[in-house]
Amino acid sequence: xxxxxxxxxxxxxxxxxxxxxxxxxxxxxxxxxxxxxxxxxxxxxxxxxxxxxxxxxxxxxxxxxxxxxxxxxxxxxxxxxxxxxxxxxxxxxxxxxxxxxxxxxxxxxxxxxxxxxxxxxxxxxxxxxxxxxxxxxxxxxxxxxxxxxxxxxxxxxxxxxxxxxxxxxxxxxxxxxxxxxxxxxxxxxxxxxxxxxxxxxxxxxxxxxxxxxxxxxxxxxxxxxxxxxxxxxxxxxxxxxxxxxxxxxxxxxxxxxxxxxxxxxxxxxxxxxxxxxxxxxxxxxxxxxxxxxxxxxxxxxxxxxxxxxxxxxxxxxxxxxxxxxxxxxxxxxxxxxxxxxxxxxxxxxxxxxxxxxxxxxxxxxxxxxxxxxxxxxxxxxxxxxxxxxxxxxxxxxxxxxxxxxxxxxxxxxxxxxxxxxxxxxxxxxxxxxxxxxxxxxxxxxxxxxxxxxxxxxxxxxxxxxxxxxxxxxxxxxxxxxxxxxxxxxxxxxxxxxxxxxxxxxxxxxxxxxxxxxxxxxxxxxxxxxxxxxxxxxxxxxxxxxxxxxxxxxxxxxxxxxxxxxxxxxxxxxxxxxxxxxxxxxxxxxxxxxxxxxxxxxxxxxxxxxxxxxxxxxxxxxxxxxxxxxxxxxxxxxxxxxxxxxxxxxxx
Numbered sequence: 001x002x003x004x005x006x007x008x009x010x011x012x013x014x015x016x017x018x019x020x021x022x023x024x025x026x027x028x029x030x031x032x033x034x035x036x037x038x039x040x041x042x043x044x045x046x047x048x049x050x051x052x053x054x055x056x057x058x059x060x061x062x063x064x065x066x067x068x069x070x071x072x073x074x075x076x077x078x079x080x081x082x083x084x085x086x087x088x089x090x091x092x093x094x095x096x097x098x099x100x101x102x103x104x105x106x107x108x109x110x111x112x113x114x115x116x117x118x119x120x121x122x123x124x125x126x127x128x129x130x131x132x133x134x135x136x137x138x139x140x141x142x143x144x145x146x147x148x149x150x151x152x153x154x155x156x157x158x159x160x161x162x163x164x165x166x167x168x169x170x171x172x173x174x175x176x177x178x179x180x181x182x183x184x185x186x187x188x189x190x191x192x193x194x195x196x197x198x199x200x201x202x203x204x205x206x207x208x209x210x211x212x213x214x215x216x217x218x219x220x221x222x223x224x225x226x227x228x229x230x231x232x233x234x235x236x237x238x239x240x241x242x243x244x245x246x247x248x249x250x251x252x253x254x255x256x257x258x259x260x261x262x263x264x265x266x267x268x269x270x271x272x273x274x275x276x277x278x279x280x281x282x283x284x285x286x287x288x289x290x291x292x293x294x295x296x297x298x299x300x301x302x303x304x305x306x307x308x309x310x311x312x313x314x315x316x317x318x319x320x321x322x323x324x325x326x327x328x329x330x331x332x333x334x335x336x337x338x339x340x341x342x343x344x345x346x347x348x349x350x351x352x353x354x355x356x357x358x359x360x361x362x363x364x365x366x367x368x369x370x371x372x373x374x375x376x377x378x379x380x381x382x383x384x385x386x387x388x389x390x391x392x393x394x395x396x397x398x399x400x401x402x403x404x405x406x407x408x409x410x411x412x413x414x415x416x417x418x419x420x421x422x423x424x425x426x427x428x429x430x431x432x433x434x435x436x437x438x439x440x441x442x443x444x445x446x447x448x449x450x451x452x453x454x455x456x457x458x459x460x461x462x463x464x465x466x467x468x469x470x471x472x473x474x475x476x477x478x479x480x481x482x483x484x485x486x487x488x489x490x491x492x493x494x495x496x497x498x499x500x501x502x503x504x505x506x507x508x509x510x511x512x513x514x515x516x517x518x519x520x521x522x523x524x525x526x527x528x529x530x531x532x533x534x535x536x537x538x539x540x541x542x543x544x545x546x547x548x549x550x551x552x553x554x555x556x557x558x559x560x561x562x563x564x565x566x567x568x569x570x571x572x573x574x575x576x577x578x579x580x581x582x583x584x585x586x587x588x589x590x591x592x593x594x595x596x597x598x599x600x601x602x603x604x605x606x607x608x609x610x611x612x613x614x615x616x617x618x619x620x621x622x623x624x625x626x627x628x629x630x631x632x633x634x635x636x637x638x639x640x641x642x643x644x645x646x647x648x649x650x651x
Contacts, residue, residue: 025062034058039070048074065094072103081110081251098127102142109145110251114152114289115468121146122445122470126431140169148177152254154290156181157473157520161434172198172208179221180258183265184292188225195222216240217259220266230270237263257286261293273300281388301387310391311343311383316365318397328397333372335397340364343385351382372399421545421575421649422492423461426481427451428469430500430519437523444499445470447552447598451497454605460649461495474518474530481538488544493646495548499598502553503529516553539580540639546575548615548646549582549636552598577644580636583619585629596626605648614645 027035034054042051055071058064072087088104105120121142128139147162159181166174175198182191198208198218209215220236223229241259264279277300284293301308316338318328341347342364350357352368360366370379381393429448431441452468455461467484469477481496488494498516505513505526515529522528539547585597604621619633635641 025064027058027062027064027067031058031062035064035067035070043070043074043077046077048078052078063090063093065091069095069100069103072107076103076107076110081107085111085113096127098124098131098142101127102145105149106145106251109149109152112152114149117149118146118153119449119468119470121149123449126445140166140171140174143169144171144174144177147174148254151177151181152287152289154184154292155473155476156184158471158476160185160187161520167194176209176214176218177255177258179218180261183221183262184290191221192225195219195225213240213243213245214255216243217255217262221262224262224266224269228269230266233266234263234270237266254287257283260286261290264296268296268300273304276300277304277306284388297388307343307345307385307387308389309344310389311341311347311385313381313383313391313393314340314342315393315395316340328395329400330372330397331400333399335370335372337368337370337379339366339368339381341366341381341383343383343389345389346386347383348386348388349382349384353380370397372397374399421460422465422488423455423459423495423649424465424467424484424488424492424544425452425455425461425495425497426467426469426484428472428477428496428498428500430471430498430517432471433501433517433519433521435521435523438501438517438521441500443598444552447499447602448497450602451605454602455495458605458608458650460651471519473520474528477518477530478534478538481535485539485542485544485547488542490543490545492544493546493548494539494542494544495550495646497550497552499552502551516551536636536639546579546644546646547581547636547639548579550584550601551582552585552595552601575644575647577642578640579615579644579646580639580641581615581646582632582634582636583615583622584632596628597622597631600625608648608650611650613648615648616645618648 035058038051038054042048042054051074052071055067055074058067059071068087068091072084072091075081075084075087084107085104088100088107091100092104101120101124105117105124108114108117108120125139125142125146128142132139143162144166147159147166150156150159150162160178163174163178163181167178175194179191179194182194195218199215199222201207207215209218216236217240220233220240223233223236237259241256241263244256244259260279261283264276264283267273267279268276277297280293280297280300284290284297288294298308300306318330318335318337337352340363341350341360347360347364350360350366352370355368357366357368368381370377375398377397377399379395379397381395382390383392384390427448429444429446431443431445433440448468448470452463452466456463456466467480469480472480485494500519501517503515503517503526505515513526513531515526515531516535517529520528535549585595600622601618604618610617616633619631622631
């Protein structure tokens with residue numbers, strides 16, 4: 001394994017410089033001077049808009065990674081984070097360095113694309129480890145940034161793990177930020193340890209915390225975790241909120257939200273349910289991704305007798321045709337959508353495709369004018385009442401355009417069913433394991449990210465419908481799969497990819513169970529693994545038309561035992577029938593990290609020229625081209641498979 005890692009690092013060292021040369025156009029001597037002036041004078045002096053103009057003029061003539069990166073830095077410094085992300089993405093075509101991934105991750109954080117920010121920061125950490133396996137002091141800041149991002153996503157265990165790394169390497173800010181995810185997980189003993197250390201006077205008599213607001217925040221949590229005196233803790237948290245002037249981190253505005261959450265917890269402990277409800281609501285309005293807060297709000301609503309029923313949304317005209325998969329067909333590009341929204345406590349807000357509808361009649365009637373594009377248009381109606389109860393209604397409107405006979409022939413070649421098909425994916429890469437009993441792997445994280453790019457580039461997978469989980473916990477993996485699968489309809493297809501360690505459980509020589517192993521698992525503790533029944537439970541209530549598991553792990557063939565399928569000839573007939581299937585990299589055997597299976601999978605998906613193909617076509621290629629393991633394919637029993645197949649559709 002060590003030799004293979006050394007070889008991988010050696011080859012990577014050869015490939016990356018070649019890629020940089022290939023992707024980067026050289027600058028002329030004049031543009032070199034302009035670039036140097038923009039970098040060393042304009043950017044250094046804070047004249048960001050002028051530096052942007054210089055860079056833009058150069059990029060009109062040459063695509064150069066260094067110029068894209070400088071312009072991205074200028075955009076970021078001036079607060080234009082969306083354009084910064086675009087330019088960092090261009091820069092990565094020629095400079096796939098940890099620094100550029102970090103900068104793009106921080107910019108994605110600023111536009112609240114936290115999922116992509118986690119991916120960028122994870123790649124920055126991976127590249128930093130390749131450059132320095134001992135981790136230079138600089139790198140703990142990456143863990144701090146990623147931990148902060150996990151906190152925004154409500155992934156508290158992951159946040160604690162990363163912030164612990166940063167704290168252990170000397171980051172006082174990480175030692176403060178870690179308190180919030182610990183409070184979310186009710187880890188009062190750990191909070192006591194951290195707050196005691198933060199408040200302890202240093203050898204020179206000074207304190208680790210100089211900001212009075214932060215000191216009061218930490219003191220409030222120390223009191224709460226030490227003697228549970230909610231009255232005194234309330235006093236300190238009130239002072240912290242009143243004194244708060246902002247945390248000195250670009251785009252990092254969540255500390256005041258953490259204080260609001262802490263105040264809510266303290267008041268709930270003191271029995272002040274009304275104040276707890278008010279401050280939980282403030283915290284949730286700041287970040288609705290922290291779903292545990294919503295649960296606390298709902299509990300308090302019931303206890304306080306507050307309305308918990310969300311608004312009702314009714315479509316009045318046009319009405320979907322149930323015989324056409326609830327599709328509305330129209331022939332004009334602009335329509336008026338009539339609906340009715342009602343709630344006993346009153347409607348606070350109504351949006352149609354994120355556009356606010358300000359005029360609502362007394363009986364709840366509203367009108368929304370829609371400009372449609374040819375083909376399928378997704379329309380989402382969101383309503384919120386005065387107690388923050390929310391409801392959503394989604395419809396599809398098909399703008400039909402007249403076609404001549406030649407166009408009709410082309411359309412007829414495509415299965416009609418795909419007009420309504422939506423593709424979702426959950427891509428899981430478990431690379432770094434917390435238990436020393438598991439050897440860390442090299443490729444699962446990059447494999448998951450590669451598949452995301454392949455699926456969104458070549459196939460009908462909207463990037464917004466692809467969820468990537470890197471080094472994720474058991475709970476988060478199962479919760480994410482359940483949440484996504486349960487929200488799908490018969491128009492939807494779900495691909496689930498897992499790469500990481502796998503395990504098999506035997507009774508004598510008999511195999512009695514197969515498992516995949518999440519990054520937070522404990523060695524030989526099967527209760528911390530993910531067994532086949534756990535995975536089946538995540539999808540058993542899903543209405544999705546097709547669900548396909550692709551598993552690249554040791555012993556993956558033991559996960560689901562089923563019969564091998566022979567695909568019918570017609571793609572359309574395959575799609576009509578429901579399917580629940582799995583393809584694995586091997587059977588009851590160990591498979592290598594970064595083995596032939598994953599290479600063949602990525603090759604087939606990238607090089608395939610057919611507009612439609614089935615999972616059986618994919619499996620046949622994998623078997624034919626892998627002489628190292630024995631890939632398996634089978635039906636997942638007892639989940640409603642009726643003989644269909646997952647169909648990959650190219651763009």
